[in-house]
Amino acid sequence: QSVLTQPPSVSAAPGQKVTISCSGSSSNIENNYVSWYQQLPGTAPKLLIYDNNKRPLGIPDRFSGSKSGTSATLGITGLQTGDEADYYCGTWDNSLSAGVFGGGTKLTVL
């Protein structure tokens, strides 16, 4: 059981937009920055978004992040088949004094 809650799966057609939610609490998301990771099959996770909405160098602006209260959202526009992957949100939990992640969301591009 993950501390952060994500939908197990989302799907959309190529070229469309999808959003992935990440729900937490006042001990984690509400009071800390959120990051997002993409994990392609058989590979290590890759940082997509940090500090709620910042993109590292090399990450296209099709990927965006936002946060409101105890929830965060990853948005992906112009979906491509290469975006099929598992996506994870992460943050710090002040009560646990530990890093925490969501359970992951599998994106299918139909």
Place this chain on the structure above:
Amino acid sequence: QVQLQQWGAGLLKPSETLSLTCAVYGGSFSSYYWTWIRQAPGKGLEWIGEINHSGSTNYNPSLKSRVTISLDTSRNQFSLKLNSVTDADTAVYYCARGQCVVEPSRWFHPWGQGTLVTVSS
């Protein structure tokens, strides 16, 4: 371009000690949180713990009694030890560099390639 390369034993028996090492190439050891994260087969990511350049550690409360993370600044390496392993510790273990602008928030980049550790009698 910082790169992390990790290694360690991939097959353990129950009650043995898991030991992994991660080498940092191309970057400074200072001002970061050197982190271990694991992923059980078909499951999500689990944060194990971290160590900063001063040697200060934080551990996941669920693993704290069995985990030790240490640092060798002379070799630009950090290590994970997890004792008394069971089947539930079977996972891919990743090392990662944790970055932080506003405490205590962290993000993790880059990541090591991952090491599959299987616990089986």
